[in-house]
Amino acid sequence: MKAGGRGKLGGTRLHLVTPVWNRSTRGIRGLSRAVGPEGSQKKGRSLLQFLADRFYDVQALREYLLRKQVLTVHQKNRFQGKEWIRSNARGHFPLDFVTFQAVPVEAVDASGCAINYQGLDSLLALKELQSLWLQRCPHVDDWCLSRLHPLANSLQELSLAGCPRISERGLACLHHLQNLRRLDISDLPAVSNPGLTQILVEEMLPSCEVLGADWAQGLKSGPEEQSRDTASPIPA
């Protein structure tokens, strides 16, 4: 998919919002509606849509191109002093991105990315990273967490919510991150005892606010709640 071709890139402003692929789009047609249409593009798109309605080949081609795009890493970055930079509809970044090479990266949102142990190399080179979001990353596991210690000086916020491979053993190596102020460890299915783990992590990182499982979850209900349950009849 080349940058030239149809229509201009949607401006080089720094706060473009991408269409969110996995939620609001239903097939190709939903996708084309989600992209904020610029004037010149609208006619071309409705023609393509018409063709896609009529011919299976065109529809299959659009689906294939969509799948190819979705497979590219969908990283959003925020630079110091600026707003979030996200890729546009085609997965491209605005052209003046290259001028930001010297500006340190402050926050990285890699949620849902298929980043793995080797992929973290690129993140660890960011010496001034303050905020790292790794929510729902399917390949981030305990080994990856043990690699995060070079970011100890700058990292203040870390989110690991929903990562299926992280267990309490990996959380133990977060104690290197002494500047951490916000840590999100909610919804980790591989952690065997979420309530106890939350308490232990809070003890390990005293100056950090740990968001996670409610520690009371998993405890048996008290006597007054129990009597309430038995008192109310089962609704018919």
Added chain:
Amino acid sequence: AHDGKTVGRLGEGNQNGKLSEIKKKIQSVLPGGAWNPLYNTSHLPPEHSDVVIVGGGVIGLSVAYWLKRLEKRRGAIRVLVVERDHTYSRASTVLSVGGIRQQFSVPENIQLSLFSIEFLRNINEYLAVVDDPPLDIQFNPAGYLLLASEKGAAVMESNVKVQRQEGAKVCLMSPEQLRNKFPWINTEGVALASYGMEHEGWFDPWCLLQGLRRKVQSMGVLFCHGEVTRFVSSSSHAVTTSGEEVTLKRIHEVHVKRDHSLEYQPVECAIVINAAGAWSGQIAELAGVGKGPPGTLQGTRLPVELRKRYVYFWHCPQGPGLETPFVIDASGAYFRREGLGNNYLGGCSPTEEEEPDPGNLEVDHDFFQNKVWPPLAQRVPAFETLKVRNAWAGYYDYNTFDQNGVVGPHPLVVNMYFATGFSGHGLQQAPAVGRAVAEMVLDGHFQTINLSPFLFNRFYLGVKVQEHNII
């Protein structure tokens, strides 16, 4: 009709005996008799095997895995693993504390450990078996913390330099930094500490063993539950360049005896791998290693002995928390966290004079009271109140020469390869050692990691590769 009786009247007594013998034999061959040449031998190992690995622990299975993985053509090598104890009740592998570290003083040990941690990280790519669930070795990446007193500080610094050169991620900490990081440590007497940041921790050795077992079985390695009782070898004489005569031996057969039975099977083999762990010395003696005048190469025995080590499991409610690394004190006592419930595992290696009798695996609880608890309680004041819940003992395959492994062929018994003598750090080096031995067998030299300092020759030449950081 002519029968024995008629002939007997005519012939001599001798002939009578022989003929009745022949008659008995004929009777036994006929149906209903006792002779049965085609009996079921499926419980016995095969009669021929290219490689026989004596010992089915993590080292033996690792060698089997890499032999099958590096063979040039699929199915080229037939491997047989002989293990005497199929429940692994006395095997060092499963009784181990399960730690893996790169903080050694010998560069080869560091390389072996780095290779092994990479193997463990990608264990499901190496040991994947179709339709079987993936392995979870429960790795805790908490790192090792080695403490040194004034005396050992200089050695620790030079060791850390070597470790960093090889690629280990280790940092040095002063007592003050140590207090900031781990407030539960009492730094009195500690001059320097080295802390492994990555690639160090502990894991579940049983899972690794089962994963290897499952994988090598799927690759076609045969297992035999039996004991090696005899090696049948042939000798040939050769003359060295200096005119000395040496006797080269070649093992042709391995007699494998079944448990609780007198049945044995002579397995014809080309190569024997001694991975019998703590009992490697006995296997080497069977093969004739060390039978000769002392001071000669023939008379150099394999210096691997059984040494008993205790591991204690205790609970301490106010003990150190989730961030606790594997702590090794300057006195040699060590401990690590186990689970989330304030439980800890630990122990200490006894001095030479206090070595317990390795005849059995009974635990000496006084040893904990007198030798393990005082240094640990001094180092971690919270351990003054603790309660021992459990304890067990296991064997080290202790190399009395220099406490490092023996890898590679024997110079005189030309087809016996050693993979033993790791003195407590065998589990963490097993994947790499397996690869090294397989490369030696298949290619004749080491390729990924050069383990020539660990060959058998050093016992005769007196060249020690002393490992200082053993626990």
